[in-house]
Amino acid sequence: MGQDKGYLLDNRQAEAGTRFDALAALFDASTFRHFETVGIDEGWRCWEVGAGGPSVAAWLSERVGPRGRVLATDIDVSWARAAATGGVEVLRHDVGRDAPPAGPFDLVHARLVLVHVAERDAALRGMVQALRPGGWLVVEDADPALQPLICPDEHGPEQELANRLRTGFRRLLRQRGADLSYGRRLPRLLREAGLTDVEADAYFPITSPACDVLETATVQQVRDQLVAEGLATDEEIERHLANIAAGRLDLATSPMISAWGRRPVGDGPQL
Structure with a gap:
C-alpha cells in the first residue's frame, strides 16, 4: 500500500462536481428504486453517509417532507451549500473514525x-448502530474486480488503451487502501452485522453519455498520479481523451452492488 492513503478522487478538485453529476445520471434511478423497495415514507429520519454530491440527499428530503429529517455527512462538505438549500442538514463527519x-x-x-474507507468495518458497525429497531440500511459499492474492463468489448487498440489506463487507475485505488472486491461481500457483511431481510442486486451501464463524462473527469483528475507512477504517458492520456470525445468507445462502469437489510425490532436500545 502506498504511503499516501488519502482519497484519490478529492472532492475539492475541479473535476469532482462533474463526476458527481455523472454518477447521479448513472446511478440515482437505481438508488431511488432501492429506497422505494424498503418503503421510504413521509416523516422518515435519514442519514446519507459520504454524500458527495447533493442529488441523493435532495431526493430524500423531498420524499420525507417537513416532518422528516435528512442528515448528509462527508469528510469534505465543500458541496454543502447545494444540499442545504433543500432543507438538508450537513455535517462534517468521518464515518470510519467518528461516533455515529x-x-x-x-x-x-x-x-x-x-x-474507499480504510476503517470500513468500524464504519459499517456505526451505521448499523445508528438505525432504529426496524430501520433499514442500504449500502451500495462498486466491485471493480468483478468486472475490471472499462471497455468490455476490447476489439481494437483504442479499447486496449482504455482498459490499460483503467488497470492503472485501479492500481492507484489499491495504493490508497480501496478494497476493489468489497461490493460482492456486502450481503454477507450485512447478515453478519445482525441485519435481517437482506437482499442485494447489481447494476452497471455498458455504454452511456454519462459514462463518457465520468471517464473524462476521472482521468483528468488522476492524470498526474498515472504519469508519476509510470502507469501512462501524457501522450497516451491525451489520445484516450480524444478517443472518448470522438465517441469511439463503449465505456462501462464497474458493477454497483446494492445490498439492503433491516435492524431487528427489539434489537437493543435506540440511540
Whole structure:
C-alpha cells in the first residue's frame, strides 16, 4: 500500500462536481428504486453517509417532507451549500473514525463510500448502530474486480488503451487502501452485522453519455498520479481523451452492488 492513503478522487478538485453529476445520471434511478423497495415514507429520519454530491440527499428530503429529517455527512462538505438549500442538514463527519451522529434513523444509506474507507468495518458497525429497531440500511459499492474492463468489448487498440489506463487507475485505488472486491461481500457483511431481510442486486451501464463524462473527469483528475507512477504517458492520456470525445468507445462502469437489510425490532436500545 502506498504511503499516501488519502482519497484519490478529492472532492475539492475541479473535476469532482462533474463526476458527481455523472454518477447521479448513472446511478440515482437505481438508488431511488432501492429506497422505494424498503418503503421510504413521509416523516422518515435519514442519514446519507459520504454524500458527495447533493442529488441523493435532495431526493430524500423531498420524499420525507417537513416532518422528516435528512442528515448528509462527508469528510469534505465543500458541496454543502447545494444540499442545504433543500432543507438538508450537513455535517462534517468521518464515518470510519467518528461516533455515529445522533439518531436513531429509519434509513441509513452509503453509495461508493465504504470501498474507499480504510476503517470500513468500524464504519459499517456505526451505521448499523445508528438505525432504529426496524430501520433499514442500504449500502451500495462498486466491485471493480468483478468486472475490471472499462471497455468490455476490447476489439481494437483504442479499447486496449482504455482498459490499460483503467488497470492503472485501479492500481492507484489499491495504493490508497480501496478494497476493489468489497461490493460482492456486502450481503454477507450485512447478515453478519445482525441485519435481517437482506437482499442485494447489481447494476452497471455498458455504454452511456454519462459514462463518457465520468471517464473524462476521472482521468483528468488522476492524470498526474498515472504519469508519476509510470502507469501512462501524457501522450497516451491525451489520445484516450480524444478517443472518448470522438465517441469511439463503449465505456462501462464497474458493477454497483446494492445490498439492503433491516435492524431487528427489539434489537437493543435506540440511540
